[in-house]
Amino acid sequence: MEIKELKKIAKDRMKGYCRLCKECNGIACAGEVPGMGGKGSGESFKRNYETLKNVKLVLKTIHDVKDPDMSVEIFGKKIDLPFITAPVTGNSINMGGFLTEAQYSDYVVFGSIEAGTFAMTGDSGNPQFYIDGLNSIKKANGIGIPIIKPRENMKIIENIKKAEETGAIGVGIDIDGAGLLTMALHGQPVGPKTVDELKELTSSTKLPFILKGIMSVEEAELAVEVGASAIVVSNHGGRILDYTLGVAEVLPKISKAVKGKITIFADGNVRNGVDILKYIALGADAVLAGRPIIWGAYGGGKEGVKLIIENLKEELKQAMILTGCKDVKSIDSSKIINLNKQF
Amino acid sequence: MEIKELKKIAKDRMKGYCRLCKECNGIACAGEVPGMGGKGSGESFKRNYETLKNVKLVLKTIHDVKDPDMSVEIFGKKIDLPFITAPVTGNSINMGGFLTEAQYSDYVVFGSIEAGTFAMTGDSGNPQFYIDGLNSIKKANGIGIPIIKPRENMKIIENIKKAEETGAIGVGIDIDGAGLLTMALHGQPVGPKTVDELKELTSSTKLPFILKGIMSVEEAELAVEVGASAIVVSNHGGRILDYTLGVAEVLPKISKAVKGKITIFADGNVRNGVDILKYIALGADAVLAGRPIIWGAYGGGKEGVKLIIENLKEELKQAMILTGCKDVKSIDSSKIINLNKQF
Amino acid sequence: MEIKELKKIAKDRMKGYCRLCKECNGIACAGEVPGMGGKGSGESFKRNYETLKNVKLVLKTIHDVKDPDMSVEIFGKKIDLPFITAPVTGNSINMGGFLTEAQYSDYVVFGSIEAGTFAMTGDSGNPQFYIDGLNSIKKANGIGIPIIKPRENMKIIENIKKAEETGAIGVGIDIDGAGLLTMALHGQPVGPKTVDELKELTSSTKLPFILKGIMSVEEAELAVEVGASAIVVSNHGGRILDYTLGVAEVLPKISKAVKGKITIFADGNVRNGVDILKYIALGADAVLAGRPIIWGAYGGGKEGVKLIIENLKEELKQAMILTGCKDVKSIDSSKIINLNKQF
């Protein structure tokens, strides 16, 4: 199957929940939460798109990089490219329900592994979704990372224990889920976390602990302070707060502050291997993406997920050749022109 | 009823006078005065939209704000959120006439009160409209503020007296109505006011006196000088002069000049609770909105107005949690990134 | 007749040559020369629109300007508002031919006079068009200014003499017509002029001499040097050279260099009385407009031209009240915020 065919099938199966627009920029689906869009005006989604678009590449072809090395090591595990599948749940309310949660998590966990990397799985108002993700990771001998909603600490710690039992590579919370007020209505309250609460979480496990949803230097530094192993610089695909900044514009300052002290993932509108190169050049250690992986899973199941990632790999390779980057370490700010204003 | 359903009904009842666009940005209705649009090219309306969109939020979730306090005190009266319903008249020429003036003012006055705040009512070329607003406020035991057009001082003072008789919380003029040349044709001349004329007005009453339509530091300072209790930073929804600046870009300087000396309201394209947080962070004490309240009244009468405001409240709460603001006082410039250039 | 009705008729009579778009911004008609559009990509037309849009007004209503004086004196003649009708020819190739040249020039010359100002008339590859304009001015006892294409000097001087015979207020050339290479094919070569050639022209007549088509400080200063009485800062409505700057962005520097030494007219996308105020605030003594006057002539003949100008007057009056300008002299840079970058 080719990408084009895969997207056509995915579009059909997603029944308008995602339009698979030519340019995935948050305009058509603005406000569609639940759904695939950004919250409210959709500006946080659009901002990810725009600020990433503002990062340009410096074309270079007088050099000797003919076969770049794309591999990186994350939490001691070597992966083929600096890309990890983002945690996603809610197939029925967000994607139209062609897949069950269990199918979806199987496809992304195994498709990611077959493409030489791994997946994060998610959590939701329906606690079974977390279990579905865990089950997939368990079947994959722990090759995956479950991400938990910012529930009460006791509940999170329970979920961390379950993660440990699967042999997972790591575990984390998407702390930006703090604003999901409706989860309280289902008896599953979430909220922000204090430094002390976070310390309790990180010291509850020996697994690398990931804080997903960091968008400021201040909180990146707090993540280091509480003992997290990694942050995901992310505005949750623009789905939790309207009018945030874009990932590409906050990443350089965050990277300057904490690079080397903590692993930095970037997650915002990655659609192409070129985008991976951009975020690495802006300071990330690796990137995450959600929507393209959804297209893969809906359009082709496990094979579709694999195809999407293989395609990213091919595009990244070409971009590394055309900017003269022999390995991921070589991808630095000299390879890009960042047109985003810095604050 | 849900917001979505309410908007559908409102759209139907407004017969094209308002299209209830997905994004309320002044483009589709440009030039529709009378109607719901901005004057001329509609650029003053669009500028409110654009400059407010340029204000971004700093996502923060590592803190202890789980249940923020949204209340503020305005003229000694505590309200549940920093939001007041803006004065609006002209149901037949601007909104299509599904509601009478009396119905409209009843709906907004009582809907606002039931949502924990209060409404301003308006004035017009047809002087009965002012009386309709007063009647609603009177029935509500004075919980409301009538706003008078910048008529001849003698006429305004007469109208202030009538306002006092209703037990109103305050009274004011929308001085930016000065350009409504056609009101003179109906024997109701309006115009700008000198400092002395304004002093005569403020000293004619013990009620808090509001000057609505201030867009410069100079006039904000004059408002303090003449003894006004509050200003509304507003370009009248873009409906009186084409090509003005936007509220969000003039507010910070005005706030810097007069904050604490006078109450500052901001009025410009508030459509979401997030927008309330933005204007407070830019220096307002509270905000006003007109168009969404019209949708509420047209889509669901008093209950519709209440629903709109309750929704703003919910959105503001979520935004305060996700930016770490425990109360309205905590909403300051550190919570936003203001991308508007300052002059 | 109302403006709305007038435009409807004009649109019909112009048969698609002008679409009378809601926003007259050069987009729909880009490249339509002949026609009503800008040359090539239409960017010079669009730039006039955009740079004028970038000029914002400072709303002011605390003052005593209730009845502003809009009159100015041009070449010793007092006119009711700082507006002059721009020279236009080519009814059949540019406007669809509903009007003859003679009808058109009669309508604009007399319509302008009845509205309290006067018109310029034009010249063309067909030399009869110049005569048509002269005839109208002659019938109007010389109240008008003929503008000649930059032909060979001898030919221009002949035309100046004919202008003198009509008793015209002034005379001039649209020197930016220099690029009309096709006129040479009709035996009517045009081209740029040296300083000496221009001196020969200005010293050939006692009439005020106008240089239309100045877009730089350097050439504005040369206009003073050669003894011209006035310049028109203009890119010819974007119709002679693609990708020029906009009038609103070059005017301030030009005004700074030559104001007081020469009369400065501005001509670029004036569609509303507000635009007149903007150009005066940027440094012009008066403004010109072409396209809206064409709509007037096509939609309502002489009365239509008058209606358009009366409407500009009403809008200018309102804008002067709402910015606190008691007369044209008071309209200065403090009344605007100019968002155009200066080079």
Added chain:
Amino acid sequence: MEIKELKKIAKDRMKGYCRLCKECNGIACAGEVPGMGGKGSGESFKRNYETLKNVKLVLKTIHDVKDPDMSVEIFGKKIDLPFITAPVTGNSINMGGFLTEAQYSDYVVFGSIEAGTFAMTGDSGNPQFYIDGLNSIKKANGIGIPIIKPRENMKIIENIKKAEETGAIGVGIDIDGAGLLTMALHGQPVGPKTVDELKELTSSTKLPFILKGIMSVEEAELAVEVGASAIVVSNHGGRILDYTLGVAEVLPKISKAVKGKITIFADGNVRNGVDILKYIALGADAVLAGRPIIWGAYGGGKEGVKLIIENLKEELKQAMILTGCKDVKSIDSSKIINLNKQF
């Protein structure tokens, strides 16, 4: 035939491969590679358009330039205007196949010569295409320049020898073809070149050697170092790497670094004679264009190519008159306002 008619025919014959949009800006065809669009999001194509649009002309008409000299000398050969036809191949996969490669190269080689300039011809995954181009140049007694893909050096040197045999004016490689990973699948690997590899190429021939696809000062300087005679500042029409900078924004710095040491061609969205003037003013010695020449060849064969170039000539002449440039040497940065930010 007129340009308008030519484009109509071309559009028909290109069967949607090119839409001949009113504004050729890379939007409609984004991602169409193969096809006529830019790679991926099409942003590299769009960036060429936008950054060239950001270059504005200073209108000047007070001077004595009535008949400008447009000629330049390239590699000792005088041409009538500073324009050369860009190398293009792939008629069947990119343009719809109405023309064969041999037809296409004949049309462009001879059409260019008849218009007073010459063409470059291309290379491709199908090595016959290179031969087709050579054949046309040979028939034209060597008036043309073949451009070779960045194959293995031995293969390139073979192709250079074949070029020499045609008596070609020069020879070169489009080094930005380095990212065409799929060529390896057809047993025709391409890739970047080291300084040493390039030196081997330049010293293998006495012909002027051209490096096409330079987008940075660093590589422009390396081009001088390796002994190239010319560079083409080009992002390959946006077709090899997504999100590069635009030609117009990198050209000034490159020109500042190497002007005079090497011939500088600029290639990016030239659609009009005005664009030629812009690139010369930004520092190029001459410009290249591809897409408009394709329209010429498809719409009118050899005559169509000639018509397109004659039209560019007429437009350039007019632009030189209206900016006061008496010859190509006079076209410098004083003739433009460059709104592109410099990094």
